[in-house]
Amino acid sequence: MESYIIESNKKKSRIPARLDLAQSGSGLILGLFMWVHMLLVGSVILGKGSFNFVAKTMEFSFLSNTGQGFPIAVFFAVLTIFTLFIVHALLGVRKFPISWKQHRIMRDQMQMMNHMDTNLWYIQVVTGFLMFFLGSVHLYIMLTHPGSIDPYLSADRVVSGNMWFLYLILLICVELHGTIGIYRLCMKWGWFAGKDARASRKKLKLMKNRLTIFFLSIGVLALLVFIVIGIGHKDRVGQRYETHAAVQTIQAETPAVEEAHPVTVEEPAVEEAHPVTVEEPAVETAHPVAMEEPGVEKPGVEEAHPVAEESNGTEAVHPAVEEVHPVDTAHDSAKPVEETH
Ligand code: HEM
Known part of the structure; x- marks a missing residue:
């Protein structure tokens, strides 16, 4: 051993x-x-x-x-x-x-x-x-x-x-x-x-x-x-770096986008100026008025509803339509939007 x-x-x-x-x-x-x-x-x-x-x-x-x-x-x-x-x-x-x-x-x-x-x-x-x-x-x-x-x-x-x-x-x-x-x-x-x-x-x-x-x-x-x-x-x-870089790119591009497409900025204003959709129900409630009081001018209603025109039987309502209807004014202000698009 x-x-x-x-x-x-x-x-x-x-x-x-x-x-x-x-x-x-x-x-x-x-x-x-x-x-x-x-x-x-x-x-x-x-x-x-x-x-x-x-x-x-x-x-x-x-x-x-x-x-x-x-x-x-x-x-x-x-x-x-x-x-x-x-x-x-x-x-x-x-x-x-x-x-x-x-x-x-x-x-x-x-x-x-x-x-x-x-x-x-x-x-x-x-x-x-x-x-x-x-x-x-x-x-x-x-x-x-x-x-x-x-x-x-x-x-x-x-x-x-x-x-x-x-x-x-x-x-x-x-x-x-x-x-x-x-x-x-x-x-x-x-x-x-x-x-x-x-x-x-x-x-x-x-x-x-x-x-x-x-x-x-x-x-x-x-x-x-x-x-x-x-x-x-x-x-x-x-x-992250990439996210940061992407954000910077977007930020750098944003002013150019805004200039060319004012839609994003003016969108709310445009919507406000288009009361058509919002006021639609009001237009409908205006019908009976037009029928009950034929002598009263109901601008705006007439254009939207030719029916009312028939019941009135007057053409004089038309010029007032454009004055009251804010759609056109809104469209005027929004016009460049459509043009730039
Ligand atoms: C595959 C293995 C490794 C990878 C992927 C790696 C990666 C990195 C990275 C990305 C940094 C920059 C700082 C940070 O992101 O935190 C760094 C710094 C450093 N690493 Fe490593 N490392 C490795 C292995 C090692 C080993 C084995 C040692 C030594 C024991 C070491 C020593 C150091 C030192 C001293 C620094 C600081 C460098 C300076 O900025 O002066 N690393 N490493």
Whole structure:
């Protein structure tokens, strides 16, 4: 039994190496995703229209007849990234200094060696720890609101949803963690290693610093743009960009419509001026009067009811008809309406 335990202990497990490989792979995908993600989100710097175009394209709006797109596509993208994010974090936790004692030993060694790459590894541990919470909040919101990526809705989330602070901290963590991670992957697996290892390391480090500054600048600028849009949109929180654009188009077109078709504005006046329909019953009650008092002129009634004319037997009623009947006056005022139509 004893010899079995000794023998089995001697056997090297492949699992740690496989877990390492899985961590490198998931880290690489997430790191590259974050660069693309930053460029897509950064499109807001070019304007609300650019961001809306990117968001709609991500929803495959070009495949739908209505142009509405399919937010479910974003849902599945977020689900994939979220799963990868959790797997990557779980694999990373293995390497965390989990007790105070381990932490002290590591800090002491870092101070003693003052080795840049070891310091970078520590930054990764700290930023990774923070990202686990901050990234989860962001990803959960995206997962449950896949159709809410829009210049106004995103800006509302940043300002009115108070996400700006979380995004700022998350942004710093992501940019440090991502670029350090990819740099360390290159060192670990020997990617881009030239003949002179020292010179390659220096080059890669320079590249890493430039990429961090580049993506951090895009992120900060994008965040500022979201903040400016969000502050301006505070009184219309929840209103989509397209709806807003449509309203603006209608508003821009309305004066022209009113000029050409005064119907909408003058409609009530026209209706008021047409008492024909309203007064119809009164016209009917006027019949007996006309018959009982043939001498009395009943203008208006006559024109509407030639019967009354027959009973009167007079033509003199006619001129008065036009004076009294407000229809004609109304029509006069409404005439341009008919002409413009
Ligand atoms: C498929 C997955 C993801 C989608 C669809 C997504 C989408 C977005 C969108 C639309 C914004 C703009 C603000 C908003 O609408 O709330 C944003 C901002 C941000 N996201 Fe993501 N995100 C994803 C994954 C991640 C991950 C994994 C991280 C890092 C852990 C991350 C970090 C950030 C940061 C830091 C910002 C703020 C950027 C800035 O404006 O400076 N995102 N994301």
